[in-house]
Amino acid sequence: MFRDKDLDLLARPLHAFLTVAPKAGRWPSPRPVWYELAGDGTLQLFSFAEAPKVARLREEPRASLVVAAPIGEPEHWVAAEGAVTIHEDGAADLAARLAARYYDMSDPAKQKLVAEWKDAPLVRIVLRPETVNRYAG
Template sequence: MFRDEDLALLNRPLYAFLTVAPRGERWPSPRPVWFEVTADGDLQMFSTPGAPKVARLREQPRASVVVAAPTGEPEYWVAVEGPVTLHDDGGPELAARLAERYWGTLDADQRQLIDEWRTTGLVRIVLRPSAVNRYTV
């Protein structure tokens, strides 16, 4: 579903803004997350098991993400929506891999945080694209 120019954007260490279905009368509230594109073309992220977004995804397993080029570059964004699956395996490994992508060389505090993630456990969130929209100037 992704074009080459989409993948060029999505493979950069940019934040994805994840939106899940809100509860009750609340408005949708996107959250910035780290992510990666898998070899199968899915997007995967991670979260703590007790996070409200994980609870909402258990109730309604669908989400959307938007990734945009930073200010100062030609305008380009990719929006992805689709069903979500939650996985108890692979979360800490994904988090460690993404920490290197987003932080680069890890300092002692960052390594300690990754160790905490390994011991407390993380949920791996996998979004399988059912629709991809994009805009470019």
């Protein structure tokens, strides 16, 4: 489903923007998230189990995730939409992998934060892309 240029972009430690179904009377409100492209083609992220986005995903298990190249690079983005599942297993391991990707883990404060996540109520969110849109200028 992803093309080679998509995979190159998704392999970078960029922020993605996750959009879930809004609460009644609200507009969709994307949230910046860390993500990982798994070997099976899913996009995975973690969250605290009590986060509002997780509650919304439990009610409406669909989402979109957009990743874009940073300013100063040619315009390039990938948007994936699909069904979402929420898992209790693997969230702490995913959080640790993503922290190593996005943080300077030689920083003791970051090490402490990531260690605290091991005991936190985290969930792993798995998005299975059904539709992928893209632009690469």
